Amino acid sequence: MIAKDHLIIFDTTLRDGEQSPGASMTRDEKVRIAKALERMRVDVIEAGFPIASPGDFEAVKAVAEAIRDSRVCGLARALDPDIDRAGEALAGAAAGRIHTFIATSPIHMQKKLRMSPDEVLAQAVRAVQRARRYTDDVEFSPEDAGRSEIDFLCRVLEAVIDAGARTVNIPDTVGYNIPDQFGSLIQTLRERIPNADQAIFSVHCHNDLGLAVANSLAAVRNGARQVECTINGLGERAGNAALEEIVMTVRTRQDLFDCETRLDTTQIMNCSRLVSGITGFAVQPNKAVVGANAFAHESGIHQDGVLKNRETYEIMRAEDVGWNANRMVLGKHSGRNAFRTRLQELGIVMASEEDLNAAFSRFKDLADKKHEIFDEDLQALVTDTTLDAANERVKLISLRVCSETGETPCAELVLAFDGEERGGSARGGGPVDATFKAIESIVTSGTELKLYSVNAITSGTDAQGEVTVRLERGGRIVNGQGADTDIVIASAKAYLNACNKILQPVERAHPQQGHV
């Protein structure tokens, strides 16, 4: 049997994924996601853009120091200060990569960079050479390659490979290409660039026309050996290629690919839930691989077929991507050991024994209300426990809502604000509106509610509701999450979580959007 090539999985959830409006993450959240990615055996984790802000620098540094088994990468424009900052952030990495880029398409060069092609080429070479001062592992991207002229693209790529780039990444930055075209672009580049054999060809596709995964796979079939992708397809505008779809296609259609990944696919669901929990970007039920309906069969003919032979309607096994795997059901009779063990199996590491005890006590409270506690419940509960506990200035003590046909809903609550208990009440258009107004009567955050969404974490009427609230104040946007079997309480928790973030000094500022 001929050994297959290794297809490198480069995850950019923490960098390009974070560029989704509203998906900004704190340093600790990035470290948690990075650990889950490492556990899934992702080859390269792009942790951020260190020059972007002090918070992002700290986040890349923290990820670089926490991760041992994956490469950690930092993004840098083709500018000396960006590259130096990335080099500094990655100094503590077991294996660090600098990813530098500059646009090569006519429109980007003329209108955005206002540089001639020769200037762009010289700056690209200079950037790669400078990055090589910090690491042998340098990646170069000609931004908007999908709309660049082929002769110029070949010149730039040949020059950066000569300068020491070991990976050349071909981005379809605006998601403009279609699969045949993008596949043949990769083939042409590999054929025409004289030193192509000295670098790994990578692709980075955006999903503006819904083709990011198809374009990436067409590139792999034409010799690309690294794919840049994100969990749940998160990313700028319509997102990036979804990691889970790329990995499961290559695995399921082994007959079509002469390469394979080294991923532990059973960790996919963990990563998917973690990213959607932290960012508040819910996964649509019909999303491939990780959507709630991805392995559900409703119609009789399908159910009949699956009962007779699963493969009649299933091309993958749900357990291979982490669905239903290890469904040890925890309940109110479970002890600390089972709880701790299950968290470990889910890759959740509590910072201290105190955090574990706090999470365990919430688990017992939940188990009193809910018959079975599933992995999804645990993940929400732990997110709730670890949500900036140290920075929690305002906390829910009690809440009472009244909602009756023909009456205006009202809410009465008690909060602990900077250690002092304060009560407030309000009426509103609904119980959630009344609750938010009652909170505001105490906190006076001066924010505007930008998004409110509720998701059932598991099925059944006793399922926990997971609420995401997005607040904005003076251009700064924060997301808050909360989970509870009572969705009004979950809403209050989410609102307070967002308030706690907005009341903190800016730790992670997204310079253009002001997200934290």
Ligand SMILES: CC(=O)SCCNC(=O)CCNC(=O)[C@H](O)C(C)(C)COP(=O)(O)OP(=O)(O)OC[C@H]1O[C@@H](n2cnc3c(N)ncnc32)[C@H](O)[C@@H]1OP(=O)(O)O
């Ligand atoms: C396709 C991609 O996803 S690329 C990554 C996109 N991600 C982000 O932009 C998020 C992080 N960005 C940021 O925090 C900020 O934009 C910063 C810190 C990088 C720069 O901030 P500012 O200095 O205020 O510049 P601003 O964002 O207004 O403009 C970008 C500048 O970089 C230049 N530039 C853009 N790309 C590159 C590049 N690859 N190499 C060199 N210069 C570049 C632009 O031409 C512009 O220069 P100008 O100010 O001389 O006109």
Ligand SMILES: CC(C)C(=O)C(=O)O
């Ligand atoms: C930096 C590059 C790879 C990028 O994100 C893009 O072109 O979309």
